[in-house]
Amino acid sequence: MNSTTPITLIGTGHLGRSILETLIKKGHQNLIATRRNQAELEKLKIEIPTLDINKDNQAAVQAADVIILTAKEYSFEDIADQIKSVKNGKLLISLGPTFTLKKLEALFGHRIIRLMMPVDPLNDLIFYTPDKQCSPEDKKTVEYIFGNHTQAIPEDQMAIATTHVLFRGLFNAFLNPLQKASTEAGMNEALTKKAISHMLISAGKEIEAGVDGMEKLKKASGGFNEESFTLKLFNDLKPSQNEFERQFKKYVRLLKRMENESSS
Numbered sequence: 001m002n003s004t005t006p007i008t009l010i011g012t013g014h015l016g017r018s019i020l021e022t023l024i025k026k027g028h029q030n031l032i033a034t035r036r037n038q039a040e041l042e043k044l045k046i047e048i049p050t051l052d053i054n055k056d057n058q059a060a061v062q063a064a065d066v067i068i069l070t071a072k073e074y075s076f077e078d079i080a081d082q083i084k085s086v087k088n089g090k091l092l093i094s095l096g097p098t099f100t101l102k103k104l105e106a107l108f109g110h111r112i113i114r115l116m117m118p119v120d121p122l123n124d125l126i127f128y129t130p131d132k133q134c135s136p137e138d139k140k141t142v143e144y145i146f147g148n149h150t151q152a153i154p155e156d157q158m159a160i161a162t163t164h165v166l167f168r169g170l171f172n173a174f175l176n177p178l179q180k181a182s183t184e185a186g187m188n189e190a191l192t193k194k195a196i197s198h199m200l201i202s203a204g205k206e207i208e209a210g211v212d213g214m215e216k217l218k219k220a221s222g223g224f225n226e227e228s229f230t231l232k233l234f235n236d237l238k239p240s241q242n243e244f245e246r247q248f249k250k251y252v253r254l255l256k257r258m259e260n261e262s263s264s
Contacts, residue, residue: 001141008032008064010057010079011071012044015117019068034060062086066141069094080107091138097162098258101131101155113142116161119169126150127161159255163248
């Protein structure tokens with residue numbers, strides 16, 4: 001894989017466009033884009049003059065060594081009918097959230113990677129599952145396209161990874177009340193944002209290191225007693241914490257059921 005390897009993106013809406021922009025920033029020179037909306041595709045060509053566009057998925061796949069599928073899952077069967085005869089064992093990376101490798105292989109043949117695109121591709125961990133026909137070079141291709149913060153996982157963990165992405169997208173919404181309350185109490189907006197940002201970075205490091213944040217705080221404060229403000233706050237927020245956990249498990253189960261339905 002190098003900067004001149006032809007890559008075709010099928011479906012260049014918001015998600016496909018973000019991948020295109022990342023590859024262009026890396027200096028990749030051989031990119032082909034398809035999209036149902038021809039007017040939007042032509043607009044994209046004006047914005048990115050070096051981009052090759054093609055309304056014919058079959059021709060676009062025939063010209064590529066790597067295919068990235070970012071279209072909606074409801075269109076996968078139609079796309080498979082168009083390209084299966086010319087895929088010829090080429091690497092296909094699917095960003096569909098619920099189509100399993102079994103379903104993808106039934107549609108497109110082998111040498112498939114199923115990948116979950118995160119909210120922030122430049123910083124968030126990117127999970128993927130390759131099928132048995134993928135080589136170590138195919139895994140390097142994933143790193144080339146999506147960065148070195150990619151992580152291969154067993155497919156039965158993809159529903160969990162997808163739920164992480166869903167909840168990650170809500171984090172800012174959960175933190176907005178904290179930001180608002182801080183500014184209303186008298187802290188300026190810039191300092192509030194900086195404080196919350198540093199808090200999240202520190203908490204992330206503790207999680208990765210396996211540190212129990214409450215135990216760390218308990219030791220730092222010399223222990224909790226019944227009058228402890230921290231303990232009172234923790235107990236007040238406990239129902240919300242339990243609800244957060246319940247909802248997370250609910251959506252993992254929902255995604256697993258959708259995966260099972262896609263494979264049946």
